[in-house]
Amino acid sequence: MILVFAESKDGKFKKNAFEIALLGSQLAKERNQDCAAVVLGDHHQPSELSGYGISKIYHVNNSALNDFDDFAYRDVIAGLANELGANTVLLSHTALGKALAGRLSVRLEAACISAVKGFENTGGQLRWVKPVFSGKAFAHYEAVAEKSVVSLIPNSLSVTKAEVSPEVEEKDVEFNKSKVELVERNVVTGKVPLPEAERVVSAGRGMKGPENWDIIEELAEALNATTACSRPVADSEWRPHHEHVGQTGIAIRPNLYIAIGISGAIQHLAGVNNSKVIVVINKDSEAPFFKAADYGVCADLFDVVPKLTEAVKRFKADNG
Amino acid sequence: MNILVCVSKTPDTTAKIDFTADNKEYNEKGKQFIMNPYDEWYALVRAIELKEANGGEVTVINAGPASNDPILRKGLAIGADKAVRIDVDSRDSYHNAFQIAAYAKGKNYDLIVAGKETIDFNGSIFGSMLAELMELPFISYSSKLEYKDGTATVHRDVEGGVEIVKVSPPFVLSAAKGLAEQRIPNMRGIMMAKRKPLEVVEAVEAGERTRIQEFELPEDKGAVKMVDPEDMDELVRLLHEEAKVI
Ligand SMILES: Cc1cc2nc3c(=O)[nH]c(=O)nc-3n(C[C@H](O)[C@H](O)[C@H](O)COP(=O)(O)OP(=O)(O)OC[C@H]3O[C@@H](n4cnc5c(N)ncnc54)[C@H](O)[C@@H]3O)c2cc1C
Ligand SMILES: Nc1ncnc2c1ncn2[C@@H]1O[C@H](COP(=O)(O)O)[C@@H](O)[C@H]1O
Numbered sequence: 001m002i003l004v005f006a007e008s009k010d011g012k013f014k015k016n017a018f019e020i021a022l023l024g025s026q027l028a029k030e031r032n033q034d035c036a037a038v039v040l041g042d043h044h045q046p047s048e049l050s051g052y053g054i055s056k057i058y059h060v061n062n063s064a065l066n067d068f069d070d071f072a073y074r075d076v077i078a079g080l081a082n083e084l085g086a087n088t089v090l091l092s093h094t095a096l097g098k099a100l101a102g103r104l105s106v107r108l109e110a111a112c113i114s115a116v117k118g119f120e121n122t123g124g125q126l127r128w129v130k131p132v133f134s135g136k137a138f139a140h141y142e143a144v145a146e147k148s149v150v151s152l153i154p155n156s157l158s159v160t161k162a163e164v165s166p167e168v169e170e171k172d173v174e175f176n177k178s179k180v181e182l183v184e185r186n187v188v189t190g191k192v193p194l195p196e197a198e199r200v201v202s203a204g205r206g207m208k209g210p211e212n213w214d215i216i217e218e219l220a221e222a223l224n225a226t227t228a229c230s231r232p233v234a235d236s237e238w239r240p241h242h243e244h245v246g247q248t249g250i251a252i253r254p255n256l257y258i259a260i261g262i263s264g265a266i267q268h269l270a271g272v273n274n275s276k277v278i279v280v281i282n283k284d285s286e287a288p289f290f291k292a293a294d295y296g297v298c299a300d301l302f303d304v305v306p307k308l309t310e311a312v313k314r315f316k317a318d319n320g
Numbered sequence: 321m322n323i324l325v326c327v328s329k330t331p332d333t334t335a336k337i338d339f340t341a342d343n344k345e346y347n348e349k350g351k352q353f354i355m356n357p358y359d360e361w362y363a364l365v366r367a368i369e370l371k372e373a374n375g376g377e378v379t380v381i382n383a384g385p386a387s388n389d390p391i392l393r394k395g396l397a398i399g400a401d402k403a404v405r406i407d408v409d410s411r412d413s414y415h416n417a418f419q420i421a422a423y424a425k426g427k428n429y430d431l432i433v434a435g436k437e438t439i440d441f442n443g444s445i446f447g448s449m450l451a452e453l454m455e456l457p458f459i460s461y462s463s464k465l466e467y468k469d470g471t472a473t474v475h476r477d478v479e480g481g482v483e484i485v486k487v488s489p490p491f492v493l494s495a496a497k498g499l500a501e502q503r504i505p506n507m508r509g510i511m512m513a514k515r516k517p518l519e520v521v522e523a524v525e526a527g528e529r530t531r532i533q534e535f536e537l538p539e540d541k542g543a544v545k546m547v548d549p550e551d552m553d554e555l556v557r558l559l560h561e562e563a564k565v566i
Contacts, residue, residue, distance in 0.1 A: 102448030111529035187481030299549035311552035
């Protein structure tokens with residue numbers, strides 16, 4: 001049995017919940033096993049996971065689980081995994097998953113393989129493929145324990161719907177709470193968070209100052225993209241810290257990454273080189289970023305970015 | 321405050337990434353190794369600042385072979401009071417966390433700090449494993465920590481912002497950028513480090529739970545396609561028709 005933990009926020013599934021359900025069902029097919037999902041806290045529509053190959057959804061409908069608490073989540077997920085005899089627990093490598101995966105694996109006496117992008121089956125042996133060295137290589141991991149806890153990097157799979165209607169079972173599982181008290185949450189709302197964004201428009205020191213960011217935001221808006229920045233930009237407080245991508249910032253893997261006025265230092269690339277398509281706009285034809293790019297435009301960004309925004313708008317107008 | 325700082329050794333951020341001929345191990349030949357940046361810049365420095373403000377002692381600890389001693393010496397030069405190395409070939413995050421938990425249990429540390437991840441294997445699971453093994457609260461990816469009257473107020477990085485939490489020691493924390501400002505060891509620190517104790521302790525029996533069967537390098541990207549800056553419609557067309565991303 002495979003158990004996936006589907007994250008939700010304000011009673012709705014996060015995008016990565018559908019991805020982890022899909023990974024669970026792919027693995028279940030590969031191994032000829034069942035895959036169940038667990039959903040925690042108040043939820044409007046747990047059956048929404050239907051269509052992702054899940055045979056059963058367990059909903060622990062307790063508002064004390066609305067906010068993440070690593071003790072409580074550990075107790076509930078481990079308790080359910082043990083009750084069901086699950087040998088694999090899958091979660092997303094999000095802020096929550098990073099705080100929970102290790103703890104959960106210790107509780108379950110399971111191998112813990114974090115931040116994978118998928119699995120492969122080599123002659124009956126399951127291997128998890130994980131980017132290492134900040135995306136500069138991949139390692140193929142095997143579990144040397146009967147059970148595994150595995151976390152998947154968001155945006156690793158493209159989610160498509162299938163037709164299944166699993167049962168939702170309301171479930172009571174006992175739990176303790178940790179002694180960490182949440183006092184405030186300061187997060188931007190209404191924007192796709194960077195780790196989940198499919199399109200990202202990112203800018204660096206070439207922008208000269210924070211007052212020039214309008215052109216970046218306009219391009220991002222036209223593309224329905226999330227904005228990001230290089231480290232010196234965040235360090236100088238031109239942009240908020242949570243937009244900083246790279247080795248010391250966050251690692252992302254969007255379908256499209258547009259880097260504007262960023263030189264392409266190795267530490268920056270470490271966070272973005274798993275993007276599917278990279279476009280680089282830089283006035284220096286020798287900028288190292290061009291070597292990592294799929295498409296390049298060598299020009300002054302103040303000229304070319306507004307033109308690109310106009311072209312995107314024209315395209316959208318023509319293509320509905 | 322008595323603080324334990326877990327430090328690991330990683331290839332330098334600019335080191336070339338290549339592997340032994342059988343693709344089973346990282347090729348260490350001719351490579352420069354450093355203290356994992358999150359451990360050095362943020363975890364250790366914030367620990368030293370807390371000690372400076374509240375008294376107590378900072379211990380740096382590593383689970384690894386004797387060739388890791390320079391990392392611990394650097395920790396001492398930056399300002400830790402003592403160093404401990406658990407003499408073992410470090411294997412996976414679980415194995416490391418198990419060794420350190422075995423050492424730390426019963427020693428009443430107020431705070432145990434790790435880095436958010438190592439820059440080689442990018443696990444980001446050690447801290448929560450250690451917390452579970454020690455039965456302590458855990459705060460991940462912390463970018464700010466204030467300590468007053470026995471309570472810590474901590475910022476933890478989450479998607480699109482931060483969460484602010486309160487917790488009382490003892491607890492485990494993993495350090496992210498922002499927690500402190502990097503300190504460069506000075507001559508005096510380096511000299512003093514020579515006189516500070518570096519204790520070597522025996523490992524305990526523990527298995528690893530994961531194994532790397534093979535490494536692989538990503539496929540080379542084809543050459544970049546340059547687009548005429550005067551023709552952004554062409555770029556949009558390529559992104560739509562060729563790359564299929566818009
Ligand atoms: C251990 C370590 C970790 C690090 N982690 C990170 C990290 O996580 N993320 C990160 O980003 N950096 C990180 N860095 C810093 C990194 O090495 C670089 O210094 C940084 O990425 C450079 O930022 P930048 O490209 O915005 O600025 P610069 O290097 O100054 O580049 C600006 C670019 O803009 C171009 N430009 C200027 N004006 C224009 C114009 N008008 N039109 C078009 N192009 C223009 C220039 O040609 C240049 O290529 C780290 C460094 C270290 C040592
Ligand atoms: N061998 C080790 N000895 C001491 N601490 C370690 C060791 N390996 C990892 N750590 C700590 O665990 C953190 C995260 O490691 P990981 O979860 O494996 O990416 C590092 O930043 C260190 O603080």
